[in-house]
Amino acid sequence: MAESEDVKVLGAWPSPFVMRARIALNLKKVDYEFIAETMHPKSELLLKSNPVYKKIPVLFHKGNPICESLIIVQYIDETWTSVHPILPADPYDRAIARFWAVYIDDKWNPRMREYNMANTDEERAAVAEQIFAGAKLLEEAFQTCGKGGKWFGGDAVGYVDIVLGSWLGWIRVTEKMSGLKILDGDKFPQLAAWADRVCAEEAVKSVMPEINKMLEFGATMMARLKAASSAK
Amino acid sequence: MGSDLPEKGLVLLSSWPSMFGIRGVIALEEKGLEYEYREEHLGNKSATLLRLNPIHKKVPVLVHDGRPICESLIILQYIDETWPGADGAPCFLPADPFARSQARFWADFIDKKVYDAGTRLWKMKGEEHAEAKKEFIESMKLLEGELGEKPYFGGETFGFVDIALVSYACWFHTYDVTGGLNMEAELPKLMAWVKRCKERESVSKALPDPLKIYDFLLSLKKRYGIE
Numbered sequence: 001m002a003e004s005e006d007v008k009v010l011g012a013w014p015s016p017f018v019m020r021a022r023i024a025l026n027l028k029k030v031d032y033e034f035i036a037e038t039m040h041p042k043s044e045l046l047l048k049s050n051p052v053y054k055k056i057p058v059l060f061h062k063g064n065p066i067c068e069s070l071i072i073v074q075y076i077d078e079t080w081t082s083v084h085p086i087l088p089a090d091p092y093d094r095a096i097a098r099f100w101a102v103y104i105d106d107k108w109n110p111r112m113r114e115y116n117m118a119n120t121d122e123e124r125a126a127v128a129e130q131i132f133a134g135a136k137l138l139e140e141a142f143q144t145c146g147k148g149g150k151w152f153g154g155d156a157v158g159y160v161d162i163v164l165g166s167w168l169g170w171i172r173v174t175e176k177m178s179g180l181k182i183l184d185g186d187k188f189p190q191l192a193a194w195a196d197r198v199c200a201e202e203a204v205k206s207v208m209p210e211i212n213k214m215l216e217f218g219a220t221m222m223a224r225l226k227a228a229s230s231a232k
Numbered sequence: 233m234g235s236d237l238p239e240k241g242l243v244l245l246s247s248w249p250s251m252f253g254i255r256g257v258i259a260l261e262e263k264g265l266e267y268e269y270r271e272e273h274l275g276n277k278s279a280t281l282l283r284l285n286p287i288h289k290k291v292p293v294l295v296h297d298g299r300p301i302c303e304s305l306i307i308l309q310y311i312d313e314t315w316p317g318a319d320g321a322p323c324f325l326p327a328d329p330f331a332r333s334q335a336r337f338w339a340d341f342i343d344k345k346v347y348d349a350g351t352r353l354w355k356m357k358g359e360e361h362a363e364a365k366k367e368f369i370e371s372m373k374l375l376e377g378e379l380g381e382k383p384y385f386g387g388e389t390f391g392f393v394d395i396a397l398v399s400y401a402c403w404f405h406t407y408d409v410t411g412g413l414n415m416e417a418e419l420p421k422l423m424a425w426v427k428r429c430k431e432r433e434s435v436s437k438a439l440p441d442p443l444k445i446y447d448f449l450l451s452l453k454k455r456y457g458i459e
Contacts, residue, residue, distance in 0.1 A: 052341065052374070066333045068340060078329040091313040095301045102303060103287065137287065 007032035008060040010046060012039055014217050016166035017069035018057040019207050023162050024073045026203035028080040070101055073162060087159050093145070100141050100152070101163040108134040109167055112174045112182075116222055117229065128180055132187065138164065139188045150197060157201060165198040169208055173218040176211075237280065242267035243295040245281050247274050249448045251347075252304035253292040254399040254438045259311045259324070261434035262390070275455070305339055308395060324392040338378055338385065339396040345371040346400060354410035354449060355458060365411050369418060376422040383428060390432060398429040398439075405442035406449050 007025065009032055011018030025032050037046055037056050049058045049065035059066040059075065066075050077086040087094050111134065115127045145152045145160060152160035175182055185192035198204055237243060244260065244267055246253030260267050272281055272291050284293045284300035294301045294310065301310045312324040325332050349371060352364035375397065379385055385393035404415050404426070416423050429435045453459070 061330075064330050066330070066337075068337060071333050071336045071340070074336065075329050075333040078332065091310055092296075092299060092301070094313065095306050095310045098306045098309070099302055102306070107287070 010035045011057040019166040020069045021057045021072045022207040024076040027084045097159045100160045139191045142190045245293040246291045251399040255304045256292040257438035258434045263315045335392045338393045401426045402439045402445045406446045
C-alpha cells in the first residue's frame with residue numbers, strides 16, 4: 001500500500017523497542033521492509049544511520065532515519081494521520097500518556113533486570129516490592145487513561161499500550177525465569193486481563209516473539225551479564 | 233495550608249536553580265501566558281508538590297485549571313499544543329513530522345548526555361571526572377554541530393531544542409569551574425547562540441545569575457557532604 005513511501009525498520013526480533021515501531025506501523029496499516037540487524041558487530045547501516053547511540057530501532061522513511069522508539073512511534077502517528085490515532089487528541093491526555101511511557105521505560109522496567117541480577121533473597125524481596133508498587137500504579141493508570149475502555153488508549157490500542165505491551169514478552173520471561181508472578185491476576189486484575197488482550201491483538205501478535213525463543217535468548221543474555229558483572 | 237491551587241489558570245511549581253523548571257518559565261513567557269510562579273525548597277518539599285507529583289516528587293510541575301503536568305519536556309509540549317501560535321508567538325516544535333522527530337531527538341539527547349555528564353563534573357573525582365569532562369565536551373560539540381550556521385536550533389525561530397538547552401546556560405559557569413573547562417573558548421558558536429537567546433525577554437527573565445548557581449552548588453555539596 002505505502003510502497004512508494006519506502007518505509008524500513010532496522011532492528012532485531014528480541015528488542016521491545018523495535019517491536020514498538022512495528023506495532024505502530026501495523027496499526028497504521030503501513031507496509032515496511034524489516035531489515036535484521038547483525039548486532040555483533042554492528043552493521044555499517046546502523047552506525048551510519050544512528051551515529052549518536054548506534055542502537056536499534058532505526059526507522060527509515062523517504063530516506064530519512066528516525067531513532068529512539070518513543071520518537072519513532074510519535075513520528076509514525078504524526079505522519080500517517082488518517083488511520084488509527086496512537087496518541088490521544090486532547091493535550092492533557094497526551095501529557096499523561098507521555099508521562100506513563102517515560103515512567104515505564106525509566107522507572108518500572110529497569111526493576112525487572114535488577115530483579116534478575118539480584119544475588120540475595122533480601123535484594124530480590126526489596127526489588128519485588130518496587131515492581132509491585134509500580135504495577136499498582138499502572139493498574140490505576142489503566143483506569144484513568146483508559147476511561148473504562150479495554151486499552152490504556154481507551155477504545156483502541158494507544159501509545160501506552162504500545163510502550164508497555166512491547167515489554168510483555170520480557171516480563172513473561174522474567175516471571176518464568178525467576179518464579180515471580182508480576183502480572184498477578186489477583187493483585188492486578190485489569191493489568192493481567194489487558195496483557196492477555198495485547199498479546200492477542202493482531203498488530204502485536206505478528207511481531208511478538210515466541211516465549212521459548214525469548215527464554216533461550218534471555219538465559220544467554222543473563223549469563224553474559226552476570227559474567228561481566230562478576231568479572232569487574 | 234499552602235495547597236490552595238486556583239480552579240482556573242496556570243501555576244508553575246519550580247525551583248530557581250532547576251534547568252528543568254527554567255524551561256517552564258521560558259515557555260510560559262514565550263507564549264505570553266499569565267501564571268503564578270511558586271518556589272519549592274527542595275530540602276523541604278511542599279505538601280502540594282508531593283500531592284501533584286507523588287511518583288517522582290520533582291519540579292517542575294505545571295498546574296493548569298487544577299490538573300498537574302509533570303516532566304519538563306512533556307510540559308513544553310503541553311504548553312505548545314494547548315496554546316499554538318498564541319499572540320503571534322511561534323510554535324516550539326516545527327510542523328513537519330521529520331523535523332519534529334529531530335527536535336525531540338536532540339532535546340532527549342540533552343537530558344540523557346548533558347545533564348548526566350554535567351552533574352558528574354561536580355560529583356566525581358579522578359578518572360571518573362576525566363571521563364565526565366570528555367563526555368560533556370563531546371556532547372556539547374555535537375550540539376554545536378547540530379546548530380551549525382543557524383541562528384537557533386529551530387532554524388530562524390527560537391524553538392523546542394533552544395528552550396531545552398538554553399535552560400542549562402546558567403549552569404555553564406559552574407561546569408567551567410568544576411570541570412576545569414573554558415566553554416567560551418571550546419564552543420564559540422554555541423556561546424554566541426546563548427547570547428542571542430538571552431536577548432529574548434523570556435530567557436533573560438528565566439535565567440538566574442550564573443554566580444548564584446555556583447553558590448547554590450557549593451551549599452548543596454556542603455549539605456550532602458560532597459567534597
